Amino acid sequence: MLGWQDNKRLVEILEAFAYGGFAYYLHKSSLSKCVSLKCRIRCWFYGCFCPPEEKSLPFYFRKVIECLGPTFIKLGQILSLRPDFIPVEYCDELRKLQDxxxxxxxxxxxxxxxxxxxxxxxxxxxxxxxxxxxxxxxxxxxxxxxxxxxxxxxxxxxxxxxxxxxxxxxxxxxxxxxxxxxxxxxxxxxxxxxxxxxxxxxxxxxxxxxxxxxxxxxxxxxxxxxxxxxxxxxxxxxxxxxxxxxxIEGCNMYDEHCLAKSKINRKKLATTGARLMFEQAIVHGIFHGDPHPGNLVAMRQNKLGFLDFGIIGRLPKDLRKRLLLILSHLVRKEFDEAIKHTLEIAETSTESNIQGYKSKLYSIFSSWYGSTVLEATMTKAFFNAIAEGVHHKVYFPPDLVLFSKMLVTTESVGALLNPDFDISVHARPFIEETMRAEMSPIKFIKGFIKNALEYGEFIEELPMYIIKLIKKIEEHERKDN
Ligand SMILES: Nc1ncnc2c1ncn2[C@@H]1O[C@H](COP(=O)(O)OP(=O)(O)O)[C@@H](O)[C@H]1O
Ligand SMILES: [Mg+2]
The missing domain is CATH 3.30.200 (Phosphorylase Kinase; domain 1)
Structure with missing residues (x-):
């Protein structure tokens, strides 16, 4: 039961959603009973209780969130990182939240x-x-x-x-x-x-x-x-x-003038950023959850400053190992293996549609691989794979979802820094390759896997680099204890 003051706030919130284009959903969930009579009459009058046009809803959702104050802005920011809870179109829209x-x-x-x-x-x-x-x-x-x-x-x-x-x-x-x-x-x-x-x-x-x-x-x-x-x-x-x-003294990633004046090598910084994020997640097991440009500082000598540790993710060692397995299979196009390991870290129940999810994963991974579209990157494919889970009642640990989103953010900051990412450039396949090979955090593994393949050093199914990295993780943890 809510107290009187809380009730007042409840009505305020629900009416903001009703007037903001979500009356139909309030009606469906019976929450429309809680709004004032005036609001209900207006909604009936304007036909707001009819199914709305879904395409524009993410935009209205953001607008409502913006006017509801700090809790909702925070909620929106967190939701923008959680495609396992809300559709990806909403995540993208919530990234634009004005704070x-x-x-x-x-x-x-x-x-x-x-x-x-x-x-x-x-x-x-x-x-x-x-x-x-x-x-x-x-x-x-x-x-x-x-x-x-x-x-x-x-x-x-x-x-x-x-x-x-x-x-x-x-x-x-x-x-x-x-x-x-x-x-x-x-x-x-x-x-x-x-x-x-x-x-x-x-x-x-x-x-x-x-x-x-x-x-x-x-x-x-x-x-x-x-x-x-x-x-x-x-x-x-x-x-x-x-x-x-x-x-932390430095430049905002969008400040061209400052970047040039400080002699920052943008390409180098993009690669540094990806490596540092990857190192946090995979080697340290604790990573900055939202490395968007506002939380980064480009510093002299191509150093990278990190700000705002309000949202962090933690990946336990076991999860990190499995994650590496998935990524390494992905870069080798071994989708069946990648899918098998993806399902191993998922939370499933008798209600889960595992077969449906598997075939969806297959189509996501193979369309990424066969794609000539610049935006189709492996990180996005991985992110979509995780986001797709909820539609099949397959759930992932929140930190893993955060990790997949973090990779996408890191990649988009890389794209921001490296002008070669311009989609209008004709040599699309070449740029695409550069992006996959040079910019993607995955390059980090890919390069090493290539070495491992060349030297034929395999133990069980793990490429050499993965083993080295796992050893590094263990050393790091030993140091900690
Ligand atoms: N240690 C710092 N050094 C320099 N600027 C900072 C520092 N911490 C925060 N800022 C500035 O303040 C802004 C907001 O800080 P942040 O911690 O990201 O808060 P919020 O949680 O509101 O996003 C940053 O984008 C940056 O411009
Ligand atoms: Mg911030």
Whole structure:
């Protein structure tokens, strides 16, 4: 049961969806009973309870999400990474979510920092820029200088954020429970499970100590690496609502002028990015979940800075090994084997349509391989394969889904950096090959598999490189323990 205030918010949310083009679905799930009479009459009057034109719905979904505030923007961002929960068209649309909101006042920033850090302002910083560098629905980031002269980025959470988010989470939980009970058609998409996962993520993300912990962990994993730059966390200045970290100086990936001025080799940086992401996921087992251009910094000497560790993925060793097997079979066109191993990591039940899924996988993989279309890359094929699961009631571990999405993001950042990716260039097959061979994170394995094949070094069914990589994973873990 929801309290009075929560009920008010429930109506507000449902009406936003009703007016935003989703009245038909509210009607189908019986949620239309919860909206006001005025809203119901208007919906009847305008025929909104009829099946809508599905093509434009993802766009309207994004618009509704944008106007519902921080919880929903966060939900949208997370959903955009989860093709196992929502259709791919929705994921693509949600990538465009605008998360730029007017900054909150500097007075509030000061108050939160002083309250949380327990010291007067002037004792902590020698400089603090009033104008934030970025201002989003959860937090804003200011550039500042510590007393010892170190430049830092200070991420400060919006005032009263937790209360608003907690209320929305209660409402969402009520809605999904209602939907799953009343509307059978939505059950394969497992709304309750989705809402639980989402709530966990969001609660973790609004405590900045978690982000700081992940950031430190990834930084530690890259100790000694000369190209990966992860901000150092100032732990004694970090709390639930304030995160103080090393300031990362560099260029935005879209800033052509800055990239040129800093003499950044874009092609090299693209390859570096792919390798670093792959190393995080496969060797370290913890990876940045959303390496889109806004969370990356192109630095001098072709170094790459990573920001925003709000969403991370973890791949246990066993999963990493299986993943490598799938990828290595894929690059060798051994689809039957790739499909077999893909199914091994899936969660299936008697309700799963395994045969249907298998043939879908076969068609995804073979059409990728036979395709001359530039956008058809192996990472996209892998991503589509995972995303397709839900339609056959075949489910994958959330971190694996995040991994497949991360590969696609990494590849699109690579494409952004390397002008050869221009689709209008005539030499399409050549570029396609370059992209597959040079840019794709998969090149990393592919090159080594080629070597292994040349030297005929096979143990059981594993190519040599895979064995080396697994050894590296194990060494890394031994070091950790
Ligand atoms: N350590 C840092 N050094 C330099 N700029 C930073 C740093 N951390 C964040 N920023 C800037 O603030 C922006 C928002 O930070 P981010 O952690 O991505 O927040 P959000 O979760 O709102 O996306 C980044 O895109 C970047 O421009
Ligand atoms: Mg960000």
């Amino acid at each position: 730029k909101v007017p900054p909150f006042s500097f007075e509030d920033v000061k108050q939160i920092v002083e309250e949380d850090l327990g010291q007067p302002w002037s004792k902590l910083f020698s400089r603090f820029d009033e104008q934030p560098i970025a201002s989003a629905s959860i937090a804003q980031v200011h550039k500042a200088k510590l007393k010892d002269g170190t430049l830092v980025a200070v991420k400060v959470q919006r005032p009263q954020l937790v209360e608003r988010i907690e209320q929305d989470l209660r409402v969402i939980s009520w809605v999904v429970d209602f939907m799953e009970r009343k509307w059978e058609k939505c059950r394969p998409y497992r709304p309750i499970k989705l809402a639980e996962e989402f709530s966990d993520w969001t609660r973790r993300e609004i405590d900045f100590r978690n982000e700081a912990k992940y950031m430190s962990e990834v930084r530690e994993n890259f100790k000694g690496n000369r190209v990966a730059v992860i901000p150092r966390v100032f732990w004694d200045l970090t709390t639930r609502r304030v995160l103080v970290m090393q300031f």
